[in-house]
Amino acid sequence: xxxxxxxxxxxxxxxxxxxxxxxxxFRFLLTRHRPHPPLSTTEVEAVSLYQGTVWHERRRxxxxxxxxxxxxxxxxxxxxxxxxxxxxxxxxxRRFTKTDGPVFLLTIPPSVGYEQNPLSIYYCYDLEGNxxxxxxxxxxxxxxPGVKEYxxxxxxxxx
Numbered sequence: 001x002x003x004x005x006x007x008x009x010x011x012x013x014x015x016x017x018x019x020x021x022x023x024x025x026f027r028f029l030l031t032r033h034r035p036h037p038p039l040s041t042t043e044v045e046a047v048s049l050y051q052g053t054v055w056h057e058r059r060r061x062x063x064x065x066x067x068x069x070x071x072x073x074x075x076x077x078x079x080x081x082x083x084x085x086x087x088x089x090x091x092x093x094r095r096f097t098k099t100d101g102p103v104f105l106l107t108i109p110p111s112v113g114y115e116q117n118p119l120s121i122y123y124c125y126d127l128e129g130n131x132x133x134x135x136x137x138x139x140x141x142x143x144x145p146g147v148k149e150y151x152x153x154x155x156x157x158x159x
Contacts, residue, residue: 046079050106075105077122084109087140093122097136097152101125118142 050072057065075083077090083105088096090103107120122138139151 046076046081048074050074070108072106073109075107077103077105087120088122088138093124093138096138096150097122097124099124099126099135101127101132101135 052070052072053067054070055065055067073084077083077093083089084107087105087107093103093105094100102125104123105120106123108115108117110117118141120140120142122140123134124136124138125132126135127133134155137153137155139153141149141151143149
């Protein structure tokens with residue numbers, strides 16, 4: 001049953017991505033083009049992009065490994081004008097962690113209508129005077145499509 005669900009998810013993502021890719025050049029015929037206002041300095045600083053490599057190796061019971069490149073975005077959830085859908089807001093993350101400072105989300109943003117995002121991390125800070133203290137992190141894990149699990153862990157890093 002899981003194989004059938006996975007196959008349906010892959011086919012659905014493929015056809016959605018294909019349809020959006022084919023319609024993208026014609027989008028300007030359907031909507032009136034309005035130029036975007038220039039981004040403010042705050043909006044530019046609210047999102048940072050990172051590139052890295054994910055790798056995994058298992059030696060037992062059967063040797064298996066893989067490696068692929070990923071692109072992550074780090075959102076300041078209090079300042080970013082557009083955050084990825086289906087994630088916690090800054091206030092929800094603060095309530096969950098009982099913190100009072102800024103909240104950052106490290107995630108793989110959707111691309112061409114397709115979202116493959118097994119792990120997102122929320123960095124939740126406490127304010128102590130002028131110092132930001134990284135107090136807690138939330139790991140949002142999505143191993144099965146449509147199912148999210150949250151793991152909370154504590155940290156002690158001064159910034």
